Amino acid sequence: MAKADRQAMTTLSFNPPVRTLMGPGPSDVHPRILGALSRPTIGHLDPAFVGMMEETKALLQYAFQTRNELTMPVSAPGSAGMETCFVNLVEPGEKVIVCQNGVFGGRMKENVERCGATPIMVEDAWGRAVDPQKVEDALKANPDARVVAFVHAETSTGAQSDAETLVQIAHRHDCLTIVDAVTSLGGTPVKVDEWEIDAIYSGTQKCLSCTPGISPVSFNEQAQEKIRNRDHKVQSWFLDLNLVMGYWGSSQQRTYHHTAPVNALYGLHEALVMLQEEGVENAWARHRKNHVALKAGLEAMGLSFIVPESERLPQLNAVSIPEGIDDATVRRRLLDEFNLEIGAGLGALAGKVWRIGLMGHSSRAENILLCIAALETVLGDMGAPIQTGVALAAAEKSLQS
Numbered sequence: 001m002a003k004a005d006r007q008a009m010t011t012l013s014f015n016p017p018v019r020t021l022m023g024p025g026p027s028d029v030h031p032r033i034l035g036a037l038s039r040p041t042i043g044h045l046d047p048a049f050v051g052m053m054e055e056t057k058a059l060l061q062y063a064f065q066t067r068n069e070l071t072m073p074v075s076a077p078g079s080a081g082m083e084t085c086f087v088n089l090v091e092p093g094e095k096v097i098v099c100q101n102g103v104f105g106g107r108m109k110e111n112v113e114r115c116g117a118t119p120i121m122v123e124d125a126w127g128r129a130v131d132p133q134k135v136e137d138a139l140k141a142n143p144d145a146r147v148v149a150f151v152h153a154e155t156s157t158g159a160q161s162d163a164e165t166l167v168q169i170a171h172r173h174d175c176l177t178i179v180d181a182v183t184s185l186g187g188t189p190v191k192v193d194e195w196e197i198d199a200i201y202s203g204t205q206k207c208l209s210c211t212p213g214i215s216p217v218s219f220n221e222q223a224q225e226k227i228r229n230r231d232h233k234v235q236s237w238f239l240d241l242n243l244v245m246g247y248w249g250s251s252q253q254r255t256y257h258h259t260a261p262v263n264a265l266y267g268l269h270e271a272l273v274m275l276q277e278e279g280v281e282n283a284w285a286r287h288r289k290n291h292v293a294l295k296a297g298l299e300a301m302g303l304s305f306i307v308p309e310s311e312r313l314p315q316l317n318a319v320s321i322p323e324g325i326d327d328a329t330v331r332r333r334l335l336d337e338f339n340l341e342i343g344a345g346l347g348a349l350a351g352k353v354w355r356i357g358l359m360g361h362s363s364r365a366e367n368i369l370l371c372i373a374a375l376e377t378v379l380g381d382m383g384a385p386i387q388t389g390v391a392l393a394a395a396e397k398s399l400q401s
């Protein structure tokens with residue numbers, strides 16, 4: 001190729017804009033975590049790396065509030081954590097109770113079907129918690145069900161379900177439980193041992209505020225026993241925990257399974273160190289306090305939440321879009337004029353709601369004030385029926401209380 005041609009097609013380095021991320025994830029990544037990502041890459045079997053893996057497992061146990069030995073990060077995003085739980089715990093021909101009150105329950109159904117099993121759907125309205133009575137009824141009608149799966153924090157709607165109660169019901173009917181804690185971990189109480197959750201998965205890019213692409217999972221003894229005694233091979237080679245544990249299991253004898261995402265794991269380690277420094281209970285309290293302040297501002301402006309107060313997630317605020325206001329235009333202006341990202345509605349809620357995330361490092365006062373000021377400016381400019389001049393003061397008052 002001639003030099004002139006090569007110069008004409010030269011692509012420059014990619015330099016992303018600096019945004020404030022207040023959508024459903026990824027959330028703002030703390031500079032300490034970005035710093036950790038750029039440390040020197042070492043071998044994934046290097047003794048120094050193996051030491052960091054052991055620390056990461058212990059830190060994840062703290063985040064999940066568990067002593068489960070099988071607690072580790074899957075080398076792929078939250079969806080792969082979901083798939084890890086289903087392919088390992090569900091065998092062909094089984095029945096699985098799947099609760100659906102938003103987008104992610106629908107993905108659980110897909111997973112069950114692809115495992116060759118039959119999903120029994122328990123449906124609740126989008127924007128509401130899973131109704132424990134319906135789960136009880138489904139289990140009575142299907143005494144041969146083996147697993148109950150539900151989403152703890154439904155990111156598509158902002159609703160939180162009562163994980164402890166749902167697990168108790170499942171256990172009374174001899175079922176194992178699979179819990180989606182992608183959006184709850186680090187943002188709202190998740191107590192794996194106290195609630196006796198059997199299998200749980202999460203993601204790094206929501207309330208842990210790390211970069212996307214890793215999925216922490218944890219399995220208790222009962223879940224591990226089912227995995228060890230399967231009749232059929234796990235259909236996924238990559239996600240088969242019997243094989244993955246050869247690498248993540250014991251620090252004495254670590255063998256190659258796949259090349260771990262070395263630098264991404266530095267990032268997760270740093271994020272978990274920061275969670276430990278803050279204290280997980282303090283992180284939950286921060287998410288709640290900041291939610292209350294955002295709510296004070298948005299409600300003063302005249303916006304309303306779609307989830308009843310007692311079922312609301314503090315880290316994911318779904319509010320109705322005012323009549324006559326075009327969703328995409330508002331989000332585009334927030335991005336262009338304020339470098340602010342908020343989330344669109346998903347599935348049945350597309351075009352009807354905005355999802356404002358206050359997850360992890362994004363859950364802080366300056367983000368709340370920016371979001372309220374920016375929304376008020378754009379909505380006021382577009383002639384939306386909102387109250388102006390009161391929202392910031394309402395949020396500030398709440399932050400100071």
Ligand SMILES: *Cc1c(COP(=O)(O)O)cnc(C)c1O
Pocket residue numbers: 025077078079080082104151153154155156180182183203212213
């Ligand atoms: C984000 C999310 C997922 C999927 O995680 P990815 O990292 O995007 O694959 C699954 N479940 C819930 C509840 C989520 O919010």
